[in-house]
Amino acid sequence: MSTRVELxxxxxxxxxxxxAGLAAAVYLARQPGIRTxxxxxxxxxxxxxxxxxxxxxxALGNCDPEGDSWEWHMFDTVKGSxxxxxxxxxxxLCREAIEVVYELEHMGLPFSRTVDGRIAQRRFGGHxxxxxxxxxxxxxxxxxxTGHMIxxxxxxxxxxxxxxxxxEYQVVDLLVEENCCKGVVAIEIATGVLHVFQAKAVLFATGxxxxxxxxxxxxxxxxxxxxxxxxxxxxxxxxMEFFQIHPTGIYKLGILITEGVRGEGGVLRNSEGERFMEVxxxxxxxxxxxxxxxxxxxxxxxxxxxxxxxxxxxxxxTHLGRELIEEKLPDVADFCRTYIGIDPAIxxxxxxxxxxxAMGGLPTDPDGRLLADADGSxxxxxxxxxxxxxxSVHGANRLGTNSLLDLxxxxxxxxxxxGVFAAGSDYAxxxxxxxxxxxxxxxxxxxxxxxxxxxxxxxxxxxxxxxxSVFREEPGLAEAVAKIEELxxxxxxxxxxxxSEKFNLDLVEAFELxxxxxxxxxxxxxxxxxxxxxxxxxxxxxxxxxDQEWLKHTFQKLREGDKVEFSYRQATITRxxxxxxxx
Amino acid sequence: xxxxxxIKRYDPEKDEAPYFQNYEVxxxxxxxxxxxxxxxxxxxxxxxxxxxxxxxxxxxxDAMRINGRNRLACKTLIREVGRRxxxxxxxxxxxxxxxxxxQQRFFQDYRSxxxxxxxxxxxxxxxxxxxxxxxxxxDDTTKCILCAACTTACPSAWxxxxxxxxxxxxxxxxxxxxxxxxxxxxxxxxxxxRCGVWACRTAYNCTMAxxxxxxxxxxxxxxxxxxxxxGP
Numbered sequence: 001m002s003t004r005v006e007l008x009x010x011x012x013x014x015x016x017x018x019x020a021g022l023a024a025a026v027y028l029a030r031q032p033g034i035r036t037x038x039x040x041x042x043x044x045x046x047x048x049x050x051x052x053x054x055x056x057x058x059a060l061g062n063c064d065p066e067g068d069s070w071e072w073h074m075f076d077t078v079k080g081s082x083x084x085x086x087x088x089x090x091x092x093l094c095r096e097a098i099e100v101v102y103e104l105e106h107m108g109l110p111f112s113r114t115v116d117g118r119i120a121q122r123r124f125g126g127h128x129x130x131x132x133x134x135x136x137x138x139x140x141x142x143x144x145x146t147g148h149m150i151x152x153x154x155x156x157x158x159x160x161x162x163x164x165x166x167x168e169y170q171v172v173d174l175l176v177e178e179n180c181c182k183g184v185v186a187i188e189i190a191t192g193v194l195h196v197f198q199a200k201a202v203l204f205a206t207g208x209x210x211x212x213x214x215x216x217x218x219x220x221x222x223x224x225x226x227x228x229x230x231x232x233x234x235x236x237x238x239x240m241e242f243f244q245i246h247p248t249g250i251y252k253l254g255i256l257i258t259e260g261v262r263g264e265g266g267v268l269r270n271s272e273g274e275r276f277m278e279v280x281x282x283x284x285x286x287x288x289x290x291x292x293x294x295x296x297x298x299x300x301x302x303x304x305x306x307x308x309x310x311x312x313x314x315x316x317x318t319h320l321g322r323e324l325i326e327e328k329l330p331d332v333a334d335f336c337r338t339y340i341g342i343d344p345a346i347x348x349x350x351x352x353x354x355x356x357x358a359m360g361g362l363p364t365d366p367d368g369r370l371l372a373d374a375d376g377s378x379x380x381x382x383x384x385x386x387x388x389x390x391x392s393v394h395g396a397n398r399l400g401t402n403s404l405l406d407l408x409x410x411x412x413x414x415x416x417x418x419g420v421f422a423a424g425s426d427y428a429x430x431x432x433x434x435x436x437x438x439x440x441x442x443x444x445x446x447x448x449x450x451x452x453x454x455x456x457x458x459x460x461x462x463x464x465x466x467x468x469s470v471f472r473e474e475p476g477l478a479e480a481v482a483k484i485e486e487l488x489x490x491x492x493x494x495x496x497x498x499x500s501e502k503f504n505l506d507l508v509e510a511f512e513l514x515x516x517x518x519x520x521x522x523x524x525x526x527x528x529x530x531x532x533x534x535x536x537x538x539x540x541x542x543x544x545x546x547d548q549e550w551l552k553h554t555f556q557k558l559r560e561g562d563k564v565e566f567s568y569r570q571a572t573i574t575r576x577x578x579x580x581x582x583x
Numbered sequence: 584x585x586x587x588x589x590i591k592r593y594d595p596e597k598d599e600a601p602y603f604q605n606y607e608v609x610x611x612x613x614x615x616x617x618x619x620x621x622x623x624x625x626x627x628x629x630x631x632x633x634x635x636x637x638x639x640x641x642x643x644x645d646a647m648r649i650n651g652r653n654r655l656a657c658k659t660l661i662r663e664v665g666r667r668x669x670x671x672x673x674x675x676x677x678x679x680x681x682x683x684x685x686q687q688r689f690f691q692d693y694r695s696x697x698x699x700x701x702x703x704x705x706x707x708x709x710x711x712x713x714x715x716x717x718x719x720x721x722d723d724t725t726k727c728i729l730c731a732a733c734t735t736a737c738p739s740a741w742x743x744x745x746x747x748x749x750x751x752x753x754x755x756x757x758x759x760x761x762x763x764x765x766x767x768x769x770x771x772x773x774x775x776x777r778c779g780v781w782a783c784r785t786a787y788n789c790t791m792a793x794x795x796x797x798x799x800x801x802x803x804x805x806x807x808x809x810x811x812x813x814g815p
Contacts, residue, residue: 042636042642042644043644043686043690043729045642045643045728045729046634046636046637046642046643046644047642048636048637048642050637050641050642050728051637051639051641051642060709102706102708102709102710105710105711106702106706106710106711107700108699108700108702108758108761108763108764110718110721110722110725110757110761111710111718112715112718113713113714113715113718114715115714115715116712117712117713117714117715118709118710118712119710142725143722145641145725145726148641148726148728149725152725153700156698156699156700157699159694159698159699160699160701190679190683190685219636219637219638219642220635220636220637220638221636253639255638255639331641334640334796335639335640338640338658338660339613339639339660340613341613452625452626452629453625454625454626496629497628497629497630498629498630498632499630500594500596500597500630500680501596502594502595502596502679502680503632503679503680503681503683504632505624505632505633506624506629506630506632
């Protein structure tokens with residue numbers, strides 16, 4: 001491989017060009033004298049934020065006569081999280097929501113509008129008025145391409161503010177010593193050249209890792225790169241057992257059909273034509289939180305009421321009328337026409353739950369600073385935001401519209417904090433051989449003689465889907481952990497075909513698989529460790545929520561010989577005491 | 584069914600000239616062309632390289648020439664292309680390797696039209712108001728995913744390196760017709776020259792190529808009119 005190494009020195013480096021990374025970059029760039037670079041393995045506008053459809057939550061109160069309040073939003077988020085979210089962080093999320101959405105509008109985001117010209121808002125799962133009384137219109141939207149418009153708007157502002165971009169660079173190592181971050185190492189995909197980015201502050205904003213499952217809404221590039229690199233450096237991951245399986249992916253493909261369809265009045269029906277969510281959630285019905293709806297769909301299928309005996313149900317929007325669908329849900333209509341040849345104004349959509357969002361990830365404080373342990377020690381100069389981070393505002397289950405909100409609020413806060421931190425710090429000395437470990441890892445892949453990556457990936461996805469999905473129990477979890485351990489061993493010999501320097505996708509994908517295996521291992525071990533059911537983590541052998549023992553966050557570190565060491569951090573309760581969760 | 588892929592390969596480090604390589608893959612009617620490319624790369628030949636990410640027509644990574652037309656590989660089903668598929672990189676840009684082209688110029692042109700809202704008035708405490716009608720005026724061009732399918736299908740762009748191309752004009756349209764933007768004069772000045780809208784010969788290739796079904800030629804015509812009238 002190329003022996004050339006290029007060195008860069010930047011005040012702040014952002015890894016990931018999606019919503020969280022670009023939000024941080026926008027606010028970093030507003031601080032004078034802070035040189036900021038964004039490293040992204042995709043051209044930034046290709047990032048997965050762009051596929052978010054339904055909306056971003058903020059209590060603007062534009063569309064309900066009762067108005068709205070951030071406190072109701074906070075209550076819904078805490079309840080949605082099954083009381084595991086840290087309430088101090090959720091308060092920040094819901095209070096600052098209003099400001100960040102107005103700021104986005106001022107930056108140019110083309111929101112859909114009400115007749116009086118305000119930002120249009122629609123209903124979404126789990127969002128209610130007056131502490132759970134009835135569904136609220138809180139999701140601010142731009143048709144069904146809200147994420148696309150957020151990504152475009154933030155990127156546009158980065159261009160205006162001359163942020164430096166390193167497009168199509170795959171990060172391959174984190175340089176951190178004694179809780180002090182020094183930079184990152186990345187490979188320039190187009191040339192194969194390694195680059196060392198020395199920085200005073202580094203933000204990880206690499207998104208999720210849904211590709212550890214077979215059926216997922218996630219892009220093929222969502223492979224948990226940052227959590228894996230950080231975990232390998234002996235730092236902890238938080239709440240990895242909580243992975244959201246979204247109720248409505250297109251059958252077999254997993255492509256997301258936004259909850260906004262149900263927000264606009266669409267309903268789920270089983271093979272009998274019954275609106276079965278009336279049974280599982282009498283008040284919120286189809287707009288119950290996602291964990292509740294996904295479990296309901298599984299149970300309907302298990303009891304023989306899947307459509308045509310198959311593992312899917314129907315999402316019926318035929319009564320909404322073509323005009324509403326074309327105006328408010330045009331992309332959903334396009335997906336249906338393109339991939340399944342149906343018209344949602346005439347036919348119901350075949351949907352099944354699809355792996356969607358990681359609630360857990362890199363533990364941070366509300367300024368995005370990475371925690372080194374469950375006691376809250378800080379890693380100097382290292383930050384995370386967006387899906388790869390765990391603040392924790394989503395706890396055991398995230399509400400729809402809160403992911404876009406999370407990346408905006410905490411991307412902004414991280415960017416602001418990094419600027420101040422970088423202005424007051426010097427560059428830390430790089431390690432003696434900054435590229436040594438990265439070169440070793442890449443060389444091992446280039447020289448492997450074992451399985452092709454696809455073989456290992458298929459086995460990992462099968463194990464995770466079978467044992468670590470919506471319903472979990474001990475024997476299956478034990479089997480999954482053993483399987484992932486075996487696959488991690490086999491990965492050490494993974495084999496690729498491509499020996500080129502230029503645009504070697506074979507190498508990049510094998511590297512990404514290694515990251516996915518770390519995330520899968522953390523997820524399966526944490527799921528096995530938590531002997532209760534909460535939010536998206538449902539144990540058939542431990543069916544109730546157990547606040548006595550488990551109202552706490554999981555922290556896990558990777559030790560010698562693939563051992564996983566657990567510790568815990570109490571969930572922060574400020575306003576809302578845990579109570580039974582009914583929708 | 585067995586589908587035969589004829590894929591244009593080129594590695595400037597190793598090959599003197601581009602060549603076609605054939606592969607056969609077992610695929611269903613509703614599989615995507617991208618599924619075929621993935622199968623080839625994962626199980627037959629890991630040296631084949633291309634861009635891809637979201638796999639459902641939103642990220643804009645996998646625009647390529649499929650049976651002679653610019654399309655997204657993830658938004659083209661096997662039943663639309665049949666048992667024989669010819670795949671080539673987008674025309675008009677240097678090839679980095681196989682189906683990966685160097686899009687540097689494309690994004691430079693994009694940046695040159697001031698692709699961001701300019702409004703330096705102090706913002707109101709809440710949102711700026713905009714009627715649904717005013718919002719609808721530029722709805723179509725907000726859909727652009729910068730996949731480059733239009734610009735690389737445009738005969739005027741093939742023949743004129745300095746032409747900004749349809750994608751950049753679509754991006755400009757999105758701001759020119761936004762009532763909140765204040766940079767119309769500056770933006771139109773950049774678009775009014777020979778490298779801008781007047782290089783367009785209304786071939787409609789751009790509209791035909793757009794995977795988001797944006798009425799690109801119409802948007803260009805609207806910018807032409809704005810350039811003549813001095814505003815939207």
